[in-house]
Amino acid sequence: MFTGIVEELCSVKNIEHGGNLARLTIGCSKIIEDSKIGDSISINGACLTIIERSKESLAFEVMPETSRMSNLGQVKPGDKVNAERALKIGERLGGHFVTGHVDCIGLIRKKYYLTNNLCFDIAVPAEFMEYVILKGSIAVDGISLTISGKKSNLFGVYIIPHTLKNTTLGFKGPSDKVNIEFDILAKKG
Secondary structure: OEOOOOOEEEEEEEEEEEOOEEEEEEEOOOOOOOOOOOOEEEEOOEEEEEEEEOOOEEEEEEOHHHHHHOHHHHOOOOOEEEEEEOOOOOOOOOOOOEOOOOOEEEEEEEEEEEOOEEEEEEEOOHHHHHHOOOOOEEEEOOEEEEEEEEEOOEEEEEEOHHHHHHOHHHHOOOOOEEEEEEOHHHOOO
16 A cells, blocks of 8 residues: 655666566665565556665566556666555555556646646546546556546646656656556445
């Protein structure tokens, strides 16, 4: 379980494809603190398990389903990814409950300013729009955001300068793919 509050913007050091798994290695400094093999880390909103740890990097195995259902199947060395350690019981919950199970890939359709506020319009498959709740939470590449608008198969989000500077959204624009996890509280049983 995560909060959607990105702790570190990390760099992809290596991605090796082979067999049924891909091996993803990221360079990091903050999230490596007190992390150990077996721990869960959210990478662009996908929950991955640490399989190897060094002083400056973490390695993960990525299942084919995760590669297919998320943008992790398209990352390459040098790309930036959002990283967050799992929520500790008793800690503050600054965002919302994020499971790390990506529901679909969204496509950024528009990046624009509205009354000096940066906005993104993101398209998702129509069958997921029932989970888009105005003023509700959504995780975009693992980032906890509030839905500001909804129409057809698009939803809108505002991005504060801090989020733009400290997450992958600072590098994203129209036609970029982002991982989407709808708020677990919006999903029907």
